[in-house]
Amino acid sequence: MPSLSPTMEEGNIVKWLKKEGEAVSAGDALCEIETDKAVVTLDASDDGILAKIVVEEGSKNIRLGSLIGLIVEEGEDWKHVEIPKDVGPPPPVSKPSELRPSPEPQISIPVKKEHIPGTLRFRLSPAARNILEKHSLDASQGTATGPRGIF
Incomplete structure (x- = not known):
């Protein structure tokens, strides 16, 4: 799930516009995602084939960074593609209130140079x-x- 707005933390899959096995080009609309503010179309970033829809239509509260679909290069066997095991939801993002305050910055005051005659x-x-x-x-x-x- 990509971030589609600055305040987005999770999204809902409203509708898939492409089906598994369909060829896609960069810029093609893949699906509609409901964010915290609007319904936005997710476009393909590369050419290829939509091999697997991991998160079905109507799924709610999908965290940012979660795998929602898989595109493979043309010519690859898209029917037997395996979903990578190491891909999963990212670790939770720390809220600003949970972050430790940073130490006060060191401020250096420049020393004035003495005037040299001439x-x-x-x-x-x-x-x-x-x-x-x-x-x-x-x-x-x-x-x-x-x-x-x-x-």
């Missing part, structure tokens, strides 16, 4: 530099108000 303490944009030169102004007499301290 170096600039501010950054000039090309436009600001042009205006300062044009009007014979000194940038150290003004206050940088641009993003990241840029004049």
